[in-house]
Amino acid sequence: MRLLTEELQDEYGKDAIPHEMVAKITGTIDKADELILRFKNDPLPKYVVTVDLLTTGIDVPAISTLVFVRRVKSRILYDQMIGRATRLCPEIGKEHFRIFDAVDLYAELQKMTDMRPVVVKPDISLGQLVADLGKALDDEDRRWVAGQVIVRMRALGKGMDAESREGFERHTGESPEAAVQRLATRPGIELAEWLKAHPRAVEFLERRPSGTVRANDGVVISTHEDELLRIEEIFGKNTTPEDYISGFERFVRENMNRVPALIAVTQRPRDLTRRELSELAGLLDERNYSESMLRAAYGKARNADIAAHIIGFVRQAALGDPLVPYATRVEQAIVAIERSRAWTKMQKDWLRRIGRALKDKPVADPTLLDQGVFADKGGFNRISQEFDGALDDVLHQFNEAIWGPSAA
Numbered sequence: 001m002r003l004l005t006e007e008l009q010d011e012y013g014k015d016a017i018p019h020e021m022v023a024k025i026t027g028t029i030d031k032a033d034e035l036i037l038r039f040k041n042d043p044l045p046k047y048v049v050t051v052d053l054l055t056t057g058i059d060v061p062a063i064s065t066l067v068f069v070r071r072v073k074s075r076i077l078y079d080q081m082i083g084r085a086t087r088l089c090p091e092i093g094k095e096h097f098r099i100f101d102a103v104d105l106y107a108e109l110q111k112m113t114d115m116r117p118v119v120v121k122p123d124i125s126l127g128q129l130v131a132d133l134g135k136a137l138d139d140e141d142r143r144w145v146a147g148q149v150i151v152r153m154r155a156l157g158k159g160m161d162a163e164s165r166e167g168f169e170r171h172t173g174e175s176p177e178a179a180v181q182r183l184a185t186r187p188g189i190e191l192a193e194w195l196k197a198h199p200r201a202v203e204f205l206e207r208r209p210s211g212t213v214r215a216n217d218g219v220v221i222s223t224h225e226d227e228l229l230r231i232e233e234i235f236g237k238n239t240t241p242e243d244y245i246s247g248f249e250r251f252v253r254e255n256m257n258r259v260p261a262l263i264a265v266t267q268r269p270r271d272l273t274r275r276e277l278s279e280l281a282g283l284l285d286e287r288n289y290s291e292s293m294l295r296a297a298y299g300k301a302r303n304a305d306i307a308a309h310i311i312g313f314v315r316q317a318a319l320g321d322p323l324v325p326y327a328t329r330v331e332q333a334i335v336a337i338e339r340s341r342a343w344t345k346m347q348k349d350w351l352r353r354i355g356r357a358l359k360d361k362p363v364a365d366p367t368l369l370d371q372g373v374f375a376d377k378g379g380f381n382r383i384s385q386e387f388d389g390a391l392d393d394v395l396h397q398f399n400e401a402i403w404g405p406s407a408a
Contacts, residue, residue, distance in 0.1 A: 055081045061089035067100040078105070126152045126202050133192050146188030149195075154180045156205040163292055168204040170282045176205065200286075241297040248289050248297075249317040256318045259283065265311050266318045269403035270396045272311075273365045281310060298323065309362050311403060330358050333401035340397070346386055354398065362402075364395035 039048050040060045048054065051070075055077065063085045072078050085097035129149045136142035157176035160168070168176055179201075183191050195201060239247075256262045261280035264272050284290065291310040298313070308316075309326040316323050334355040338348060353374075354364065361368050369380040369391075377383065384391035 054084065058084065059087060060084070061087035062092055062094070063087070064089075064092075064094055064097045065100070066097065067102065068105045069102045071103050071105060124152075126156060126206055130195055130202055133188065133195070136188065136192075139188070142188035142192070146191045149191060150180060150184045153183075153205060159208075160205065161208075161292075163290060164204045164207045166278075166281065167207075167285050167290075168201060170278055171200050171204065172198045241301040244293070244297045245301055248294065248313070251287060251289070252314055252317040262314065262318070265314050265403075269311075269315075270400040272363050272399050272403065274361070274363045274367055277311070277363045280314070284310065284314075311362060315403065326362065327359055329402045330355055333358075333398055336401045337394075337397055344386075350383060350386055351394070354395075358398060358402070364398040364402075366392065366395065368395075 036054070036058060039054075040058075054060075066081065066085050068081075072081070082099070085099075088094065126149065129145065129152055133142065133145045133149055136145050153176070157180060160176060165176065168179075172179055174182075179194075183194060186194075252262065256266050261276050261283055264276045265280060281291075291313070294310070294313045295308065298308075307325040307327065308323045309329075312321065312323055312326060312329070315321040334352060337351060343351065354369070357368060357372070357374070358364055366380040368374070369383055374380075374383065380391065387394055
């Protein structure tokens with residue numbers, strides 16, 4: 001409202017508006033601002049009745065109830081009024097809001113517009129929504145379906161495991177959150193084109209970690225308490241864990257001398273880079289040979305849970321390396337490198353820090369030391385000074401110690 005005074009002055013000039021009127025308007029605005037701030041920040045009052053004052057342009061996240069007691073003719077205004085209650089408010093555990101329609105406003109507007117709920121079927125799959133988006137007949141229908149796609153993408157993105165998230169980023173070039181935030185502001189046709197250009201994005205979003213039981217899977221046929229009897233992995237139609245492993249080993253052996261990422265893992269692990277590891281993970285994931293699925297197959301076939309890394313599975317298939325838990329490989333590598341020469345105390349501290357980082361990032365290359373806590377310490381170039389400029393060779397030693405023949 002303060003802008004009203006400024007706009008009048010801009011249009012008619014400051015001298016054209018009587019000072020008494022300006023003072024009166026300003027006083028009213030100040031009083032209104034005071035009341036709005038009180039409503040927003042004070043525990044009391046909890047209820048406010050206004051006409052046109054709080055319908056737009058105010059953000060009070062704690063609002064959880066709207067009461068309509070007069071008709072509104074504008075769909076746009078109605079949407080804006082609804083927007084006062086759509087703000088998230090984790091502080092009060094807000095998960096929904098209520099609307100009391102005392103004048104049958106929704107039914108009246110329904111006749112004039114094509115109002116539809118945000119999500120018609122909460123259990124509809126993202127894949128089905130994407131298919132509907134492709135079948136949209138016009139821009140309005142496409143806009144509505146696109147809104148549902150964005151809502152579902154945002155919800156699924158929150159539940160992604162690390163492996164699916166990495167696959168999504170590798171496939172699309174951005175994180176799920178960044179993609180949703182950007183696409184939410186674009187027309188429905190652009191969203192459809194993006195999904196067409198990234199056909200596996202839906203797969204990564206809908207994928208669940210191996211062994212996860214979805215709450216809505218199956219059909220409810222009884223009211224008794226559920227009991228988990230077993231979890232069975234699906235490795236493919238009519239495919240046993242042994243068949244799945246055989247297919248994986250056959251693929252690795254047929255391509256270990258042709259595919260650059262497989263060549264790096266099997267023949268020159270000392271020079272392995274994180275980029276090559278990402279390419280390897282993407283290549284195997286496209287053929288349903290993800291780390292989690294391989295771990296489940298080997299665990300079931302050999303009756304043991306082996307926490308090996310995807311590199312370990314590849315080297316076992318190609319070279320017969322034993323499947324050693326990855327954390328054990330790193331710990332053994334730290335010990336071996338510390339014993340390899342006389343390090344200074346500062347150098348030993350850095351070796352152990354690098355080792356701890358490698359438990360989460362399984363390839364030692366310079367990019368590892370240009371992020372996170374290492375970046376705060378000056379990154380690769382600064383840390384390399386502690387090793388007389390030979391840090392790159394130290395990282396190669398780590399790769400060799402973790403993945404080389406001696407490690408196996």
